[in-house]
Amino acid sequence: MELWYTEKHTENTGITLKVVDCLFGGRTKYQDIAVLQSPEYGRVLLLDGLVMLTERDEFVYHEMIAHVPLLSHPNPRKVLIIGGGDGGTVREVLKHPSIEHIDLVEIDEMVIEKCREYFPSVSQGLDSPKVTIHVTDGIEFVRNAQADYDVVIIDSSDPIGPGEGLFVESFYQNVSQILKTNGLMVAQSESPFLHEQIIGPMYQRLNKVFPVSNMYLAFIPTYPAGCWSFAWCSKGGVTTPLDHLDTRRYEELQPVLKYYNPQVHRSSFNLPNFIREMLPHGSSL
Ligand code: SAM
Numbered sequence: 305m306e307l308w309y310t311e312k313h314t315e316n317t318g319i320t321l322k323v324v325d326c327l328f329g330g331r332t333k334y335q336d337i338a339v340l341q342s343p344e345y346g347r348v349l350l351l352d353g354l355v356m357l358t359e360r361d362e363f364v365y366h367e368m369i370a371h372v373p374l375l376s377h378p379n380p381r382k383v384l385i386i387g388g389g390d391g392g393t394v395r396e397v398l399k400h401p402s403i404e405h406i407d408l409v410e411i412d413e414m415v416i417e418k419c420r421e422y423f424p425s426v427s428q429g430l431d432s433p434k435v436t437i438h439v440t441d442g443i444e445f446v447r448n449a450q451a452d453y454d455v456v457i458i459d460s461s462d463p464i465g466p467g468e469g470l471f472v473e474s475f476y477q478n479v480s481q482i483l484k485t486n487g488l489m490v491a492q493s494e495s496p497f498l499h500e501q502i503i504g505p506m507y508q509r510l511n512k513v514f515p516v517s518n519m520y521l522a523f524i525p526t527y528p529a530g531c532w533s534f535a536w537c538s539k540g541g542v543t544t545p546l547d548h549l550d551t552r553r554y555e556e557l558q559p560v561l562k563y564y565n566p567q568v569h570r571s572s573f574n575l576p577n578f579i580r581e582m583l584p585h586g587s588s589l
Contacts, residue, residue, distance in 0.1 A: 309340055309348070311355055313498055313528040319355070321345060321526075327422055334412045334466045339422045345526060347422055349390060351415070351461055355526045362392050362426060365492075367564040368522040368572065369534060370396035373455045373490040375553060375569065376536065376545045380454040381405070384482070386442035386470060388459030389415035391427035397457075398429045399557045406435045407451070409442045411466050443469040446478040453483055458491035463502060471506055476513040476537075486541025490534055493519065496579045497529035507535065507587045515540040518589045519579070520572040522563070536573075544589065545573055 312318040325341040338350040346359030357365070370393050374380045381404040385393050389410030397406055408430070410416055416437065419427040429435065438445060442460070456479050461467040469475060470491075479489050491510075494502050496519075503519075510517040514537035524532045536545050551566050573589040580588045 309342070309350075311350075311353065313495075317498075319526060319528075321348065328418055330414065330418075332412050332414045335461075337412075337414055337418055339418060348526075349419065349423065352465065354462065356461065357390055357392060357423070357426065358526050359423065359425065361525050362390075363562045364522050364524045365527075365532065366392035366396045366426075367561050368520070368568075369393055369457055369459055369490060369492060371554075371557070371561065371564040372520060372534070372536060372545065372569055372572065373457065373488045374400050375549055375566075376542060376547065377454055377488055378486065378542070378548045382451070382453050382455075383407070384446075384449075384451075384453045384456045385409065386446070386456070386458045386460060387411075387467070388457070390419040390423060391416075391430040393457055393459045394432070394435055395426065395429040398432055398434065399559075400553075401556055403434060406432075407438060407445075407453075408435060409438045409440060409445045411439070411441050413439045441466070441469075443475055446475065446482060449478075449482045451482060452487070454487055456483060456487070456489045458489065460492060462494065463506075471502075471509075473509040473512060476510060480513050480539060483539050484541070485539060487539045488542060489514070489537040489539075491537070493533045493535040495528040495531055496521070496533050496582065497531050499528070500582050503533065504582050504584070508584050510535055510537055511584055511586060514538060516543060517587055518545060518573055519575060519583060519587055520545070521575065521579075522572060533579075546570060
């Protein structure tokens, strides 16, 4: 008998992966958590039945959510990551020699625990002395934080459940207040093919808070429609995502990256017409 996992992206579309084993299944007060073993994509992390990451294609998302802001910033030293309890974004941020400290704020301790157990290649950076893990709500953390960060990365789940409050204007205002004047925020911003009704209003809210906000894209096979977006937002000190793009700093990143490079960085901000049209004026480079 064959076993298949299906994630419905809309009423009429979805993705299906053959599964050879269910390694873990559990529920916390925030969400269902499952770890599947698939022959094609390796291990798969599901939260509330939605693919969060697979061993085979997680590098795309984590390299693009980390290296685009860090190589857009002149000298990133202090980084805040909201969500990202799997550790993939932490792993990528740690590759930058300039990094002095990372605060990781993950609401669900079981995500950290199970990613340590089942995704060691993703969670390897969580034990770095440069990393402080805060198991708490990112909304509260940002509201009360006193620190000032060079880069804030919102590596959240979708705008439902505990992730919903990470997409509202007051949250963005609070992020802006804990960024330095040349600080940057990047947030995952869903799929332009399937989430137009989320994306337009989200970028309107971002434009109210940040002087500059630009969308960039990456292709991630196991995400809805395989096309994913990110919002690059600047407090104003850095005016474009290309200002400080430095090939020499890119070449310092070890080990070699599998997706990101300076050409991909530049081209990821070139948006197709149908996506430009769904964004408010000024949100596309
Ligand atoms: N990094 C993964 C990937 O490759 O796409 C997906 C994102 S990560 C698993 C999303 C995380 O955000 C989850 O672990 C979830 O528990 C966390 N999260 C959701 N809402 C949160 C909140 N309000 N504060 C902190 N963490 C939150």
